[in-house]
Amino acid sequence: MAEHDVIDLLMAQHGQIRDLFDEVEQAPPEKAGEAFGRLTRLLSVHETAEEEVVHPYARHKLDNGQGVVGDRLAEEHQAKRLLLDLHKAGVDHPEFWERLAELRTAVTAHARSEERYEFARLRESTSVAERRAMAAAVRAAEALAPTRPHPGTESLAMNVLVGTPLAIAERARDLIRKGLGRS
Ligand SMILES: [Fe+2]
Ligand SMILES: [Fe+2]
Numbered sequence: 001m002a003e004h005d006v007i008d009l010l011m012a013q014h015g016q017i018r019d020l021f022d023e024v025e026q027a028p029p030e031k032a033g034e035a036f037g038r039l040t041r042l043l044s045v046h047e048t049a050e051e052e053v054v055h056p057y058a059r060h061k062l063d064n065g066q067g068v069v070g071d072r073l074a075e076e077h078q079a080k081r082l083l084l085d086l087h088k089a090g091v092d093h094p095e096f097w098e099r100l101a102e103l104r105t106a107v108t109a110h111a112r113s114e115e116r117y118e119f120a121r122l123r124e125s126t127s128v129a130e131r132r133a134m135a136a137a138v139r140a141a142e143a144l145a146p147t148r149p150h151p152g153t154e155s156l157a158m159n160v161l162v163g164t165p166l167a168i169a170e171r172a173r174d175l176i177r178k179g180l181g182r183s
Contacts, residue, residue: 006054006134007119013046014111021104032091036100040087041147043107047076048145049138050114051154057134058118061125068117073154075110080151082106087148 020039027035055072059065082103089096123131 004135005128005131006138007123007131009135009138010046010050010054010119011115013042014115017042017046017107017111021100021107024100029091036086036091040083040149043079043083044147044149045142045145047080047149048153049141051076052141052145053134053137054118054122057126058122062118062121068121072110072114072118075106075113077151077154079103079106079110080149080154083149084151 017039020035020042024032024035024039051073055069059069062068082099086096086099086103089099093099126134
């Protein structure tokens with residue numbers, strides 16, 4: 001199944017994020033807040049899982065991983081600041097729609113850069129089993145992730161938790177092996 005591969009899973013979420021932006025923009029005024037709440041939750045858990053699982057792995061696996069991932073983290077930090085400001089302002093704020101457009105531009109450019117410069121190369125340099133383990137780890141991270149943006153946690157994920165995502169991926173891989181009856 002497509003969502004057993006971490007790259008397919010994350011790219012499907014990029015599509016869901018794009019659809020949720022459409023939903024917020026097209027919602028009647030009384031539904032906009034609820035749709036924006038769903039967008040906030042998905043963006044928050046998606047970026048957290050990338051920061052905890054995918055970026056550390058990419059940094060370790062890719063040539064110039066440090067540079068590629070550093071650029072992505074800077075983009076995520078900027079997007080999270082915009083998201084947090086919007087979340088605090090709320091849909092009734094006079095500048096909400098203008099700032100939402102700014103957030104959408106930033107998030108879209110960030111997703112495109114991830115797909116081009118990080119995910120495509122990660123797919124080339126990982127096995128099917130690694131990508132399955134990472135998909136399981138992403139799901140686990142998303143289940144535990146904060147549902148509101150926390151700008152500033154990017155460097156924490158990079159510097160403090162850098163060993164952890166690999167351990168999570170290892171555990172996920174063990175679980176998958178057991179699940180397949182191969183252990
Ligand atoms: Fe991201
Ligand atoms: Fe992403």
